[in-house]
Amino acid sequence: MEINNISFFPWEERPKGCNDVMWRYSKNPIIGRYDIPNSNSIFNSAVVPFKAGYAGVFRSDNKAVQMNLYVGFSKNGTDWEINPEPIKMKPGNTNMLDSEYKYDPRVTFIEDRYWLTWCNGYHGPTIGIAYTFDFVDFYQCENAFLPFNRNGVLFPEKINNKYAMLSRPSDNGHTPFGDVFISFSPDMKYWGEHRCVMKVAPFEKSAWQCTKIGAGTVPFRTEQGWLMFYHGVINTCRGYRYSMGAAILDLENPEKVLYRTQPYLLAPNEIYELTGDVPNVVFPCAAIVKNNKVTVYYGAADTVVALAFGYLNEIIEFVMNNSL
């Protein structure tokens, strides 16, 4: 999401000797697993510019390992005040606020308000939707889909006058498959026109994304198309490994993938990515952009929140030149 001018932008230059398109923040993780009282972990969280700083919706599992969403605010994007009480929803276009668990939020601003989507437990995982104007009051809407679904990510604009959402049909467990679809809605209540957007890659072409893929950050409008960071998963003999790539979708027909990274952009390598509740996970949930600088918020090892950086033009060039 493009940052307004007055905000401080969280950023660090590419380290000497680094030739990668994207690099990590030297002070990662920016949020520790115990930074909320009684928390077990804080990760896979969404950040947007808000007022003169930033607001965020954070996934935190408490020490009972109950998954819930929390609001936080920050002036600089790296130091956060997180409300220790989970978000309590109010009725939006529905009275059904049932939720067995909430996790993996994404946030985007559309027209006049911030929209929050997340994985919502209703007889299995599906996509929950809510909106807020102020990150204080959240109004819940109808779940977008029937279970089982995860990784619902809204586009930051209506497309052809309809809301558009990426998502990944799933199963009720660890889901050993998964492709990205798009759906449309005139009103954030009823959804349809479901199309397959992108599927897992062949093992021999791009094994890091051969088991499942899922939308990650809210797509960002560029001249070349919607830029979206996504995660890809390979199933090793020790379980799943999550890495980050990027795709560029057609601006008007976003079900059309124009480019998509064959190499990953970021894969687990640091100790906070290699150890934790779920080792070897890099899971992007939000990206902010300012003056050609891109900062990605990603969950590491299902335990903490970390940052990665890159230059927008370089990323786009890389995606276009290294497309699957």
Place this chain on the structure above:
Amino acid sequence: MEINNISFFPWEERPKGCNDVMWRYSKNPIIGRYDIPNSNSIFNSAVVPFKAGYAGVFRSDNKAVQMNLYVGFSKNGTDWEINPEPIKMKPGNTNMLDSEYKYDPRVTFIEDRYWLTWCNGYHGPTIGIAYTFDFVDFYQCENAFLPFNRNGVLFPEKINNKYAMLSRPSDNGHTPFGDVFISFSPDMKYWGEHRCVMKVAPFEKSAWQCTKIGAGTVPFRTEQGWLMFYHGVINTCRGYRYSMGAAILDLENPEKVLYRTQPYLLAPNEIYELTGDVPNVVFPCAAIVKNNKVTVYYGAADTVVALAFGYLNEIIEFVMNNSL
């Protein structure tokens, strides 16, 4: 579906000595597996009264075991002329007619036309929708849901001014789980307000429906509520066994189950149910009703079409008195 007066109604009285609520047609199966040229099987098919007789949409797998839908007509409901060419869809509210396979149709009349739903292959199974006025031209609409879904069954009326559909979220394989949900649509294009309707039964209470359940016949309005025949599945050490039960749903809030059979109404016992491409399957897809008589069309052993009969008042009484 209630039959008009002039139609012949397929029916046979309860056999002597039979105390069951429902019983089989003595001439079952009414449609053999090879009754379409090049067919491997004809089963799980839908029938509605049409003009002075009946029209049907039939699932037939050809000898390449490709699954498709075929139209048939009958004067008496038991003898059928089936068009050997599969239905070819025309654009309804969509131009996307992609379909890897089509199976398990249901048909109902709403307002001014016949609506057809089926399991439609689009990157996995989902619910296809089409309408026809004449069983000659079929107009395909947007798939109701993202994959993976099966057993989409429309209510025969709008409820609260919206179309209503039962369905069963699934996976991409043989799906070892499955509960029935309801969804609503203002326009047969966008769907939402998803609610869980009924779940599998506990093993110790009603094992025949402890693995998965799915909507079967189009719900039929009665004073006591929507009467629907459904299938339940138990996973034996030789695979799945499908039986038939019935539920009564609240007329105004059909997500509310008023009654639901703890005992099954029909379970595999005849040789055409116990042997075939998938032994031990009884799978109801359509029910027609006239003057308190109910005739259910069900697929047997994933191979042939068969009939079962019962008196409406007795069935309702049984469901109410033997509710889970």
Place this chain on the structure above:
Amino acid sequence: MEINNISFFPWEERPKGCNDVMWRYSKNPIIGRYDIPNSNSIFNSAVVPFKAGYAGVFRSDNKAVQMNLYVGFSKNGTDWEINPEPIKMKPGNTNMLDSEYKYDPRVTFIEDRYWLTWCNGYHGPTIGIAYTFDFVDFYQCENAFLPFNRNGVLFPEKINNKYAMLSRPSDNGHTPFGDVFISFSPDMKYWGEHRCVMKVAPFEKSAWQCTKIGAGTVPFRTEQGWLMFYHGVINTCRGYRYSMGAAILDLENPEKVLYRTQPYLLAPNEIYELTGDVPNVVFPCAAIVKNNKVTVYYGAADTVVALAFGYLNEIIEFVMNNSL
């Protein structure tokens, strides 16, 4: 169990041309699946001589597919009157009568009463125990073991002054493994001294019993040892197939197998064994003996009860000459 002199003994001579050690009753099945009102199936049942005839405890699943035990009486061992009400237990040496389900009974007379064992659902399958003097009042005792266990079969005498029971440790599902153990009890309340008795056979030596085996009939004292019919299972690409063999255990150290059939004695071949709720199942639960004649009661296809016959001396000779 040895039959007293006045009883009619169910028997049919070996058919002409048959060279098998054991053969089937020409009027099989002797009990049909619907022979109890509301029953779905009657199978895997136990029979003992009682008064001038026979008493039996029958497994019947009702049409809700709830598994329970029923009492029946017969004068000739083939025609049965079965009480349509399931057995209701009274407290024996326990007040805990909890049972989620009851199935696969065996019955034996020890000292002064008839002991009934069965697979009892208590947070998973385990072995239930009860006794009766008259097949009217049944007194339930403590479950013999922790879950998960099935096929608990008592010896008809105390051995070294202790009750002895064969059983098969299992899991909570269809259990793809299983060996036979023996346990001892001074009082039918506490059990111990668990020993492994016999294990599955190597695939290349006796594939019909390579997946799991389980005690079948109550062991019968012979000069050569305890003769017991048991079931063996092979896992085919269409699921389990159950066949019947026999073993001879040492009279004083019954954990010691003296002989055990490498070939089966009976395997599914008749239509009532090849089709039904679980095709390809032959499951022996009781054997009665009189004047060198042996009659085995076995469940067929998890659906009906059938009989097989043989001469005791021939069976023993066969087991000894064809031992694994």
Place this chain on the structure above:
Amino acid sequence: MEINNISFFPWEERPKGCNDVMWRYSKNPIIGRYDIPNSNSIFNSAVVPFKAGYAGVFRSDNKAVQMNLYVGFSKNGTDWEINPEPIKMKPGNTNMLDSEYKYDPRVTFIEDRYWLTWCNGYHGPTIGIAYTFDFVDFYQCENAFLPFNRNGVLFPEKINNKYAMLSRPSDNGHTPFGDVFISFSPDMKYWGEHRCVMKVAPFEKSAWQCTKIGAGTVPFRTEQGWLMFYHGVINTCRGYRYSMGAAILDLENPEKVLYRTQPYLLAPNEIYELTGDVPNVVFPCAAIVKNNKVTVYYGAADTVVALAFGYLNEIIEFVMNNSL
């Protein structure tokens, strides 16, 4: 295999009203499961013309369900005398005659002798090879491959001066996958030049062969290419179903598939195919040809041997016109 002129040829004309390319023998099965003393089943067996009649190698599982090979002879191809003693191998080009089990034989004549291949148990299934001049003495050769492999079928001629064998790499269990490969040998001892010949079909195009396929009968030279009947498998919710198709391979480059049936030629439908030790299996192992008549020997339900017939020109035409 082409039949010499003096032989009686097993044949029955197409039944009235039958429009299928291939049809069954009205007296099927020609060999019953108990036709060898102590046999449990006789199926998946190979037949070749021999002297003035026919010789065969039969798979029979005995009542211990040990799998072995037996020799038989017949004057007319339908009535068989089978030697009740399994084949005992003598050393051919190897002294290693180890075999945990032997099953699914195929036989072909090359140059001066009959070659037998079968699934040979050596630390898992692999392809055993032996030759005989007289069906009395069999000389075993080195196993063709490392485990795990099944369905090894030799071509009836050397191709480019090398022996050629089709086979299907497998696993050690029920193998839920399987494609057909070809390998070559200069000497029946060392094998190489492995090439993939044909793979399973996409589910939506030809579901009966979407799980695995395997070579069936010895390829028969025709003008259009090598005609081979093969089996295809679909995994239903009740396990595998085996059907029969045919392929035509290039005469000089037999790794090249010219045509291959999209529809099956024969799928389980008769009671001896639908019930038995493994229901719903049609498994072709041998074909004999004379004057445009083709007779296929196939195993039914892993229990018995049956025959199917067709006209060679019609079969070839069908394969060419209905190719996947």
Place this chain on the structure above:
Amino acid sequence: MEINNISFFPWEERPKGCNDVMWRYSKNPIIGRYDIPNSNSIFNSAVVPFKAGYAGVFRSDNKAVQMNLYVGFSKNGTDWEINPEPIKMKPGNTNMLDSEYKYDPRVTFIEDRYWLTWCNGYHGPTIGIAYTFDFVDFYQCENAFLPFNRNGVLFPEKINNKYAMLSRPSDNGHTPFGDVFISFSPDMKYWGEHRCVMKVAPFEKSAWQCTKIGAGTVPFRTEQGWLMFYHGVINTCRGYRYSMGAAILDLENPEKVLYRTQPYLLAPNEIYELTGDVPNVVFPCAAIVKNNKVTVYYGAADTVVALAFGYLNEIIEFVMNNSL
């Protein structure tokens, strides 16, 4: 186990800034994986006060990864001398000393001797029992149960004049399920009166203990009931994660759970818990108590032994206030 007055008690105060109920020893692990010659790992071990210091029974896997039990002694509870020879059992109330492997010991003093229980390999895992007076001679008793069972933990007193043992019925592999049961014995030879004590928690309420749970430390008598630390397991997409909670059982009816932690008390976070032979394991096996101080010995990452501390009153208060 309450410590006598003269012993040194292993203890470290709560670190500054720590608000957790329990905290780790700063010098963890106290025993390294190679601290026994030829050992691969030392973990999941039991400690009791003994004479003026402590005795322990240690699980160590040697470099062949054979699991066995070893005796050790310590004056202060943190520095240990471990006998490099595994314990060799002598006959107690049984002569059957067969054991394929021994692991996960617990020790408690009852009346006049120390009782050792462990997971004993006898045709699968079950609960081994032995006693010792001096930690030199160990006398083995009959296995408590049939396989498959793990985590057998004795109460430190007879209850209603019977020995009482917690255990967890299991399967023969990694066991993806598991609830805690209690059994009673008059004589440490025969066991019965099996009752279910506590089951896994619902995923949405307490996911860290939603897959399986098992008794950990010997229950400690408090006014509020038996305090027991136990482990809970969640199955992540990278395998199991073991955490520690606590329960309070009714003093007289210990099958009754009075309180049980919804949040965990300790979950893997330190590098010696997050890496090792089995990462992400915290597995409590023993607790010692003195003057309101509690020290828990737990295995970390199936590799080393570590300590955690807490105040008894605070732990009890926490369990009561945060009960599931």
Place this chain on the structure above:
Amino acid sequence: MEINNISFFPWEERPKGCNDVMWRYSKNPIIGRYDIPNSNSIFNSAVVPFKAGYAGVFRSDNKAVQMNLYVGFSKNGTDWEINPEPIKMKPGNTNMLDSEYKYDPRVTFIEDRYWLTWCNGYHGPTIGIAYTFDFVDFYQCENAFLPFNRNGVLFPEKINNKYAMLSRPSDNGHTPFGDVFISFSPDMKYWGEHRCVMKVAPFEKSAWQCTKIGAGTVPFRTEQGWLMFYHGVINTCRGYRYSMGAAILDLENPEKVLYRTQPYLLAPNEIYELTGDVPNVVFPCAAIVKNNKVTVYYGAADTVVALAFGYLNEIIEFVMNNSL
């Protein structure tokens, strides 16, 4: 492979206090995961003495996680120059150079050239073969076997005038089983005379190698027999753990195992073995020997290359004295 005299030999003495037969290089890993541009990992690689130094063939997965082979050269065996372009094969005794992926190389010199074997993707993993004289031009030969196979390792001499190769039949996934076989070839084109060499160990005897084993380094001729380092795998509840052992095979009949380590020689313990793309992997691929010193190159955590050292006489003595 024995080193010529002029080469520098990579070596480090046994650390003080270390009593293990083999020990690690203090500067491990010698090759980092990013040491090739765009690499994700470099591991499981083969090294041989070449000219005055060493040549190596390296497995590197690039950032698309495509697996390929790369050539490198080193003067001292620890500092490497790796060509960033993968090896491009030329036709050797085949024109079929198809390869979906290449990984896990081994290299050995036989007679006049260096032979390279690797896991080659051709419709599944099989063993690729190539030769080179100069590590510049590589000539590919026919794949040795049908899929599915891995860990093909050539002997450094012909045995009985034939090439000999160890390999491990596998499946197409993570292969939860695996034994080592040997095959022979007169010409590096056709292979046969397959024999089972060694199988997994019983869990209770040597659990680190109870799930699967695979040949590791090229066997090295010693007086006692062929010394080969191999890997063994145990399946933990967090996935596979790979350790290293050694075996001594008979010089003339290498299918005969003379000795084989019951304890492992090296198992994952260092942070570069415990964390990475696949934690807990020690995977030996090459060994060089000079003057009684042995240096093993092994892949660590499927991420980097590391070294281990030992004295030849000590290793042989250890294998002989600690044989399974």
